Structures are given as C-alpha cells and as structure tokens.
Amino acid sequence: MAVLSEEQVMLQEAAKNWTREVAPVTAFRALRDSANREGFDRNLWRQMCEMGWAGILIPESYGGSGLDFLSIGLVLEETGRTLTASPLLSTALVAATALLLAGNDRQKGEWLPKFAAGEALGALAVDEGAHHAPRRVALTARRAGAGFVLSGTKSFVVDGAVADILVVAARTSGKAGDENGVTLFLVPGNHPGVVRTPLHMADSRAAARLQFRDVDVTLDTVLGEVDKGFGVLDAILDRSRAGLAAEMLGHAAQSFEVTLDYLKTRTQFGQLIGAFQVLQHRAARMYTELELTRSCVEAALIACDRGSTDVPALCSLAKARAGDLVHLVSNEMVQMHGGIGMTDAHDAGLYLKRARVSEATYGSPAFHRDRYARLMGY
Amino acid sequence: MSDLESFRSEVRSWLDANCPPSMRGTSGRPAQGEEVWGGRRQTYKNPEAKLWLERMAAKGWTAPTWPKAYGGGGLSRDEAKVLDSEMRRIGAAAPLLSFGLWMLGPVLLEYGNEQQKREHLPKIVRGEIRWCQGYSEPGAGSDLAGLRTRCEDRGDHYLINGQKIWTSYADQADWIFCLVRTDTSKKHEGISFILFDMATPGVEARPIRLISGSSPFCETFFTDVKVPKENLVGRLNGGWEIAKRLLQYERQNISAGGFGSGFGGGLELEDVAKKYVGEVDGRIDDGDLRARIAEHRMQARAFALTVRRLADEAKTANGPSPAVSILKYAAARLNQERCELLVEAMGYQGLGWEGEGFGPAEVQAMRDMLRSKGNSIEGGTSEINLNVVAKRVLGLMDHQ
Numbered sequence: 001m002a003v004l005s006e007e008q009v010m011l012q013e014a015a016k017n018w019t020r021e022v023a024p025v026t027a028f029r030a031l032r033d034s035a036n037r038e039g040f041d042r043n044l045w046r047q048m049c050e051m052g053w054a055g056i057l058i059p060e061s062y063g064g065s066g067l068d069f070l071s072i073g074l075v076l077e078e079t080g081r082t083l084t085a086s087p088l089l090s091t092a093l094v095a096a097t098a099l100l101l102a103g104n105d106r107q108k109g110e111w112l113p114k115f116a117a118g119e120a121l122g123a124l125a126v127d128e129g130a131h132h133a134p135r136r137v138a139l140t141a142r143r144a145g146a147g148f149v150l151s152g153t154k155s156f157v158v159d160g161a162v163a164d165i166l167v168v169a170a171r172t173s174g175k176a177g178d179e180n181g182v183t184l185f186l187v188p189g190n191h192p193g194v195v196r197t198p199l200h201m202a203d204s205r206a207a208a209r210l211q212f213r214d215v216d217v218t219l220d221t222v223l224g225e226v227d228k229g230f231g232v233l234d235a236i237l238d239r240s241r242a243g244l245a246a247e248m249l250g251h252a253a254q255s256f257e258v259t260l261d262y263l264k265t266r267t268q269f270g271q272l273i274g275a276f277q278v279l280q281h282r283a284a285r286m287y288t289e290l291e292l293t294r295s296c297v298e299a300a301l302i303a304c305d306r307g308s309t310d311v312p313a314l315c316s317l318a319k320a321r322a323g324d325l326v327h328l329v330s331n332e333m334v335q336m337h338g339g340i341g342m343t344d345a346h347d348a349g350l351y352l353k354r355a356r357v358s359e360a361t362y363g364s365p366a367f368h369r370d371r372y373a374r375l376m377g378y
Numbered sequence: 379m380s381d382l383e384s385f386r387s388e389v390r391s392w393l394d395a396n397c398p399p400s401m402r403g404t405s406g407r408p409a410q411g412e413e414v415w416g417g418r419r420q421t422y423k424n425p426e427a428k429l430w431l432e433r434m435a436a437k438g439w440t441a442p443t444w445p446k447a448y449g450g451g452g453l454s455r456d457e458a459k460v461l462d463s464e465m466r467r468i469g470a471a472a473p474l475l476s477f478g479l480w481m482l483g484p485v486l487l488e489y490g491n492e493q494q495k496r497e498h499l500p501k502i503v504r505g506e507i508r509w510c511q512g513y514s515e516p517g518a519g520s521d522l523a524g525l526r527t528r529c530e531d532r533g534d535h536y537l538i539n540g541q542k543i544w545t546s547y548a549d550q551a552d553w554i555f556c557l558v559r560t561d562t563s564k565k566h567e568g569i570s571f572i573l574f575d576m577a578t579p580g581v582e583a584r585p586i587r588l589i590s591g592s593s594p595f596c597e598t599f600f601t602d603v604k605v606p607k608e609n610l611v612g613r614l615n616g617g618w619e620i621a622k623r624l625l626q627y628e629r630q631n632i633s634a635g636g637f638g639s640g641f642g643g644g645l646e647l648e649d650v651a652k653k654y655v656g657e658v659d660g661r662i663d664d665g666d667l668r669a670r671i672a673e674h675r676m677q678a679r680a681f682a683l684t685v686r687r688l689a690d691e692a693k694t695a696n697g698p699s700p701a702v703s704i705l706k707y708a709a710a711r712l713n714q715e716r717c718e719l720l721v722e723a724m725g726y727q728g729l730g731w732e733g734e735g736f737g738p739a740e741v742q743a744m745r746d747m748l749r750s751k752g753n754s755i756e757g758g759t760s761e762i763n764l765n766v767v768a769k770r771v772l773g774l775m776d777h778q
Contacts, residue, residue: 001699003690260772275777280768287767288704295683317676366669373672378648378662 002298008071014051015078022047023084025347031085032204032350038162039198039206040085049118054092057100062112064096069239069304073246073297080250083354085205087121090159093243094236095122098167102184102224102232111165111186123163123189124236125154125210132363134169134233137182139212141170148172148222150185150193150215158361160208161198163189167236168212172227182230184223191215203350203357238315241362242300245315245322248358249290249297252325255333255351256286262337279336286329293321313375320368323359330355385457389464396433398426401471408471415475417508417552427473434473435504441479444487449500455693477546478502478509480631482555485624489571489612498553498573510576511628512556512598513621514544520762522557523566523618527600529558536572536610538580538603544756548583548596551576555624561615571617574605590748591731628757629706645739647671647716651723667723674715681708700771707763710753717747 004012023044031041048054056072058064072093079088096115099108099122114120126134139152150170160166166187174181187194193215199207224232260283263274273279300318303311330352334341341348359365401408408414412424414431422428434440437451442458444450453461483502486495501507518525527540538558548554553575561568576583580603585593612620648671651662662668685705692698720743721728728743730736754760768774 001691002687003694260774263774271778272775274774277765277768277777280772280774281761281764283772283774284704284707284764284767287701287772288708291701291704292677292680292684292708295687296680298687299683317679320676321680369669369672369676372676373648373661373668376648376672376675377660378652378657378668378671 001294002070002302004070004074007067008074011056011067011071012074012078015053015075018047018051019078019082019084023079024082025350028083028085028204029347029350037198037200039159039204040087040162044084045086046118048086048088049116052116053088054118055116056092057096058092058112058116059100062108063116064112069093069242069301070298073243073301076243076247077250077253080247080252081254083251083350087159087162089240089243089247090124090163091115091120091122094124094158094240095163095165095167097239098122098124098184098223098232098236101235102229103186106220107186107223114164120164121159121162122165122167123157123159124240125157125160125166125168126233126237127155128153129155132360132367134230134237135179136176137169137171138176139168139170141172141183141185141217143172144216147216147218148185150187150212150217152212154210154212156199156361157208157210159206160189160210161196162206165189166194166210167223169229169233174227179230181227182233183226184229184233185217185221186223187212187215187217187221191217201357203354205354205357234312237362238311239304241315241319241368242297242304244358244362245293245297245318246301248322248326248355249294251351251354251358252290252293252322252329255326255329255348255355256283256290258347259283259286259329259333259336266338273336282332282336286332289321289325289328293318293325296321313372316363316368316372316375319363320365320372323365323368326351326355327359327365382456382460386460386464389461390467392437393464393468393470396430397468397470398430400424400426401430401473403469404471405469406466406472407475413475414473414505415508415547415550416478416505417550418506419550419552420505420508427471430471431473431505438503440474440476440505441483441499441503444483444499444503448487448495449503474505476502476505476508477511478507481511481624481627482509484627485571485620486611488623489620493608494573494611507552508547508550510545510548510551510554510598512542512545512548512554515541516543519544520759522621523569525557525559525569527556527558528562529560529570529572529605531560531607532604535607536605538572538574538600538605540600542598542600543586543595545583545596545598546594548576548598549585551583554581554598555611557617557621560617564615566618567615569617569621570614571611571620572605573609573611574603578603578605580604588749589751590745592745592749625758629763630702645720645743647674647719647723650720654724654727667719671719671723674712674719678712678716681705681712684708703763703767703771706757707754707760707767710760713753714750717743717750721747 052065053075055064056067059066099111111120115122128138139150141148141150166189168185168187170183170185171181172183193213195211195213197209199209201207263279263283264272266273296318300314303314333348333351337348340346408427412427414427438446438449439451439461442451442453442461446452479502483499486498513522515525515527530537553573555573558570558572559568560570580601582599583596586595586597587593651667651671655667656663688699688702724740724743727740730741732741
C-alpha cells in the first residue's frame with residue numbers, strides 16, 4: 001500500500017465500511033437477480049454521491065472535492081472487492097477526466113457540477129469492433145453547415161445506455177488507424193438519432209451498443225480540437241485504465257482472500273486442504289502477483305496525479321498486470337473451491353464473470369504489452 | 379536547511395572530492411573483474427578501487443548504519459538513504475562486496491557479544507577479512523536443519539568434524555560463519571552458530587565446477603578443526619534462530635539487486651533482439667519474441683516498483699510489509715527469464731561455449747543463462763521461498 005495522506009486514509013476507511021455494510025456482494029447479487037436492467041442500483045449511487053465520491057476528481061470550483069487519482073483509486077479498489085456496480089468509473093473518473101482534460105469553461109461548467117452532485121451520468125464511446133482499438137475510430141463526423149453529422153456504431157460503451165452525456169470519439173478526417181483526424185464530441189444520450197441498445201453482459205453490468213444515425217451536432221459540441229483529439233483520448237483512456245486497474249486490484253485481492261479462507265476451512269483426507277503444498281505454492285504465487293500488481297497500480301495512479309511523462313507506460317503496465325492477475329485469481333478461485341465454485345450460489349462465478357469483462361475493457365493484457373513495447377521503442 | 383539537506387550537501391561535496399573517476403558512472407557495481415571482496419588475498423587491478431575502499435571505510439560508509447564504535451558510519455536510516463541516493467546520482471561503485479557486510483554483520487550486531495562485535499565488525503567495515511557462509515551440507519540443502527557437521531566440547535575448545543557444500547568463495551575467504559551440530563538428540567535446538575579462521579589446520583576448500591564453467595562454490599571439509607570457545611555466537615544450541623535471521627538478510631540482499639544487475643552484461647533485451655532477429659519499422663521482427671520481451675520487461679518494472687514501494691513502506695510506523703518475502707522468489711524467476719530470452723534472441727550466436735565465431739557477450743549470455751539456474755536454488759530454493767510465504771505470510775498450516 002502506498003503511503004497515504006490523512007484525508008486518503010479517511011476516504012479509504014469510509015469506502016471499506018460502506019461497501020462492507022451497505023453494498024456487499026449480496027447486494028450485487030440481488031441487483032443481478034432483480035428486474036433492474038440499468039446495471040447499477042440508483043439508491044446506492046445516490047449514497048455514493050452523498051459521500052462525495054462522484055466529485056473526488058472534480059475541482060471545488062465545480063462542486064467537487066478536488067482530490068486526486070490515488071484517492072479515487074482507493075474507493076474503486078474497495079468497490080472492486082464487493083463487485084459494487086456503479087457509474088463511479090464511467091462518470092466520476094472517465095467522463096469527468098475527459099471534461100477536465102479537454103473541456104472549455106462552458107462545457108466544464110455545464111457538466112462537472114452535475115457529475116459531482118450525482119445529477120448526471122457520463123460515458124465514453126470509443127471502440128467500434130470486437131477489441132479495444134482507439135486508433136481504429138471510424139465513426140464519421142462529416143461537416144454540414146455550422147456543425148457535424150455523426151454516423152456509425154460504437155460497440156461496447158460502459159454505462160452507455162444510462163449516460164446523460166456521451167463523449168464520442170469520431171473521425172473528422174483521415175482513415176481508421178490514423179492518429180490524426182480523431183475528434184471528440186459531447187453528445188447528449190437522448191439526442192435524436194442516437195439509438196442505444198443495452199447489452200446483457202456476462203458480468204451483469206451496464207454496457208450498450210450505440211448507433212449514430214446521421215446525428216446532427218453543433219460546433220460547440222466539439223470537446224477539444226477538431227482532428228487533434230487522439231492525444232487527449234489516449235490521456236483519458238490512460239487515466240481510465242489506471243482507475244479500472246485499481247478496481248481490478250480490489251477484485252483480485254478479495255477473490256484471493258476468500259479463496260485463502262476456504263483453504264483454511266475445507267477438510268479432505270483428514271487435512272485442511274491448505275496444508276497441501278501444491279495448493280500452498282499456488283496461493284503463494286497468487287500473493288506474489290498481487291503484490292507486484294499493487295505496486296504497478298499505485299505507480300500508475302500517482303503518475304496520473306503528477307502528470308509525469310511515463311503515464312502511458314505505467315498505465316499500460318498497470319492494466320496489463322491487473323488483467324493477468326484477475327484472470328489467474330478468478331480461475332484459481334473456481335478451481336480451489338472445487339464443485340461449490342461451479343455453482344451459481346457461490347460468489348466465485350460473479351468474480352470470474354466480472355474478471356473477463358474488466359480484462360477486455362480499455363485494452364486486454366495483449367493490447368497493453370504491444371503498446372508498452374511500442375512506447376519503449378521496439 | 380533541514381539537517382538532512384545539509385547532510386546531503388556535505389555528502390555530495392565529500393563524494394565529489396573523494397570518489398575516484400573510474401569509480402563513477404557505474405550501475406552501482408564495479409566493472410567486471412574489478413570487484414573488491416576484500417580479505418587477506420585481495421589484489422587490485424585498479425589502484426583507484428583500493429583508494430575508494432580506504433576512503434569509504436575511513437568514514438565508516440561501507441556500513442553506513444552500523445555504530446561508530448564498531449567502525450560503522452553511525453548514520454540514521456534517513457541519512458543512509460541520502461548517502462545511497464547521492465552515490466546513485468554519480469553512479470558510484472560499491473566500494474566493497476562482502477558477506478560480512480550483508481549477512482554476518484547484521485546478526486553479530488544483534489546476537490554477538492561485545493568482544494565479538496569489537497573483534498569482527500571493524501575488520502568487515504574495512505574489508506580486511508573476507509567471510510564465507512558454512513550452511514548447506516551434502517545431506518542438508520532445503521532441509522538445512524538436518525545438518526550434521528559435529529561440534530564437540532573438548533573442555534577448553536570445540537572440535538569440529540564434517541563437511542559443507544556450496545560454500546561460496548570458501549577458497550578465497552579468510553573466516554567462516556558456520557552452522558554446526560552441538561546436540562544430536564534434537565534437530566533445530568541442537569544447532570549452534572560459530573565463527574572460525576579458514577587457516578585453522580584441518581580446513582580444506584575445493585572449488586566445484588558448475589555447468590556454466592565457473593566455480594564460485596566450494597566443498598569444504600573440516601577434520602578435527604580446533605575452535606576457541608569464545609567463537610560461539612549466541613547461546614549453545616541457539617544457532618537456528620540466528621541462522622534464520624541471517625537468511626533473511628541474505629535473501630533481502632539477493633533480491634535487492636544481487637541478480638539482474640550482474641547478469642547479461644548490461645545488454646538491453648530489445649536491442650539484442652533487434653540486432654539478431656532484425657527489425658521492421660523499428661519493431662522486433664518476430665511478434666512472439668517481441669511480446670515475450672515486453673512481458674518480461676513489464677514484470678521487471680513491476681518488480682522494481684515493488685522493491686521501491688516496500689522500501690518506502692518499511693519506513694512508516696507499520697514497519698516492513700510481510701510482502702518482502704516474495705522478493706527473492708520473484709527476482710530469481712525474473713533473472714532466469716531474462717537470461718533465457720537473451721540466449722534465445724541471439725539464436726545460433728547465443729549457443730557458443732568459447733573460441734572462434736562467438737563474441738564475448740555471446741559466450742557470456744550462454745554462461746549467464748546456465749549460471750542463472752542456480753538463482754532458484756541458492757539462498758533457499760524457490761519452493762522453500764513459496765513455503766515460507768504460504769506459512770508465514772498467508773498463515774497456511776503444516777501437513778499432518
């Protein structure tokens with residue numbers, strides 16, 4: 001654990017207590033089994049906003065608390081432990097960061113106070129194919145009169161069906177694969193021509209496919225500069241990756257601890273199964289990976305706070321390691337629990353399903369290894 | 379200026395005036411072949427290495443945190459950190475590599491009596507005596523406590539008979555810190571920790587040739603070796619506790635940079651791959667190898683970040699995290715992987731043993747790869763490391 005400020009320690013404690021008492025895994029399970037198709041519980045989200053979590057990254061002048069990425073990472077780690085589904089990542093981190101990095105005063109003034117107060121939700125629409133590939137943005141934004149017309153499809157937009165405001169990456173010039181020619185737009189979720197199809201994902205969280213059918217937008221919806229949006233998109237994505245990696249770290253830590261407890265309680269052959277060396281070594285390896293990943297996640301969050309030059313490398317490192325970690329630990333969680341781990345009644349399946357979705361979101365480990373190598377010049 | 383900041387400027391100007399030119403701009407270790415291990419047999423290829431050791435030893439800065447009374451620098455942990463960072467800043471080479479500094483000294487400070495501390499610590503600081511470690515035996519490797527080297531009480535002295543193996547540099551060491559059996563009726567509680575001079579009659583060290591061709595280890599034989607009774611450290615039959623504590627220091631030291639820095643001759647894997655495999659648009663022209671190199675480099679960075687994080691945490695009120703026990707295992711895995719990738723990237727050129735057709739870096743890559751197999755064996759096998767993590771950190775239980 002990084003060395004924390006007093007304020008951060010209090011935030012972490014608050015998040016620990018709240019998730020444990022109010023939003024444990026049973027709450028997520030109940031949500032999954034309910035008729036709710038929004039992917040999160042509005043009542044819980046209201047409580048999170050009341051505690052100020054939606055405004056952690058938002059400056060005080062816009063109604064937030066002006067804290068840092070390490071701080072929101074601490075909360076995400078706790079919500080990752082209990083699989084708490086909420087727009088914390090998509091709104092409070094991803095969309096808020098997009099506005100903070102690229103928004104003009106009017107745009108920030110319009111949306112940030114609403115985010116901080118829990119009055120609006122945001123989402124980032126980037127990917128269009130089966131894999132995370134921000135360079136491949138193809139959704140077109142054609143100039144028409146004083147504005148643009150957007151046409152195309154976004155494939156897997158986290159909280160896309162519930163968002164009040166969408167940050168849409170579109171192509172204003174060049175071709176898919178070019179960095180130049182990408183432009184970000186702020187499009188209201190209910191804008192005419194935006195057709196949103198909620199996707200029923202394995203992890204029971206909210207994601208949507210968005211179709212843009214000749215959507216007219218005005219020039220003032222452009223977020224940042226026309227054609228020059230890729231750099232800021234990459235920066236938004238990096239911060240999103242670090243935040244998601246923090247959630248995944250909590251997820252992995254919890255599934256590991258639950259599994260370790262099982263090793264200490266389940267008896268076979270007259271032994272606690274945790275006395276078997278074959279399981280001890282696997283547990284020790286998981287612990288090793290957890291500790292190594294924790295260092296990467298914390299370093300990435302701290303780099304985002306400092307705006308240092310190695311943000312891209314450290315965020316790719318954190319997301320890749322977190323992806324490999326939840327993959328390993330979620331598989332071991334099922335295997336070490338044996339038959340009970342295969343049942344829907346046990347939480348292992350919930351962690352496994354969430355693991356796979358979070359591994360792919362904002363880039364799989366393979367994507368980030370490739371990116372890391374590029375960044376390092378090979 | 380805070381005390382620490384004024385100490386920093388003091389250190390900086392002292393290093394500026396005293397660190398010889400050839401001892402700067404290194405990765406922290408001296409050039410290969412110029413390492414100084416000290417001891418009676420030390421010779422110096424580079425006279426500046428001698429000068430550097432003498433100057434650092436005079437300040438006590440070869441052992442910065444040891445008390446001044448025993449020749450150390452008497453620095454606080456924060457001051458030692460400043461010294462370390464200032465040495466790093468100019469790439470100052472470690473003036474002395476020494477098992478005495480890394481392993482024996484810390485346990486003597488904790489378990490030694492006043493006379494032992496005064497006798498041995500200053501000589502370690504100055505690099506006058508080179509120490510070796512008498513732990514493993516042919517029948518006691520991972521199960522170290524099964525050791526059988528006998529140490530009998532003969533009234534005015536101890537008499538030692540037995541054999542050690544994997545004694546690093548025993549053929550070049552002056553003294554040995556040794557685990558011996560002083561009670562055959564008990565296992566762990568029958569072990570004592572004793573020091574003696576390798577020049578004592580009855581001591582013989584024979585180098586062991588490794589698969590890499592090098593011979594850093596010895597078989598060491600003790601035949602009726604007479605050892606003065608005051609050389610026993612701690613309590614009779616109380617040596618196991620000291621032995622374990624020393625192993626902690628050993629593993630910390632191995633993981634804090636023992637591997638990795640010394641292997642691969644400073645070659646960057648990706649540069650080697652580009653050279654031998656070829657590149658297209660600046661990328662290694664073998665997607666699979668490139669991905670595995672990236673994965674390795676990312677693991678290495680995760681490891682480096684973890685070493686730093688755990689060092690920062692150790693300075694807080696909570697003290698060292700139990701996670702330090704993963705470091706030796708992780709470091710061994712990492713170094714072996716790096717050595718394998720280096721040989722693989724070199725293709726046929728990495729497969730030479732010696733002679734024509736192979737450059738020194740190519741031969742070294744093969745030999746380092748072979749030598750690195752020992753990383754997961756020496757200083758506690760990776761399996762033993764995982765046992766330690768499982769039991770001491772994760773609280774898993776013994777098999778019944």
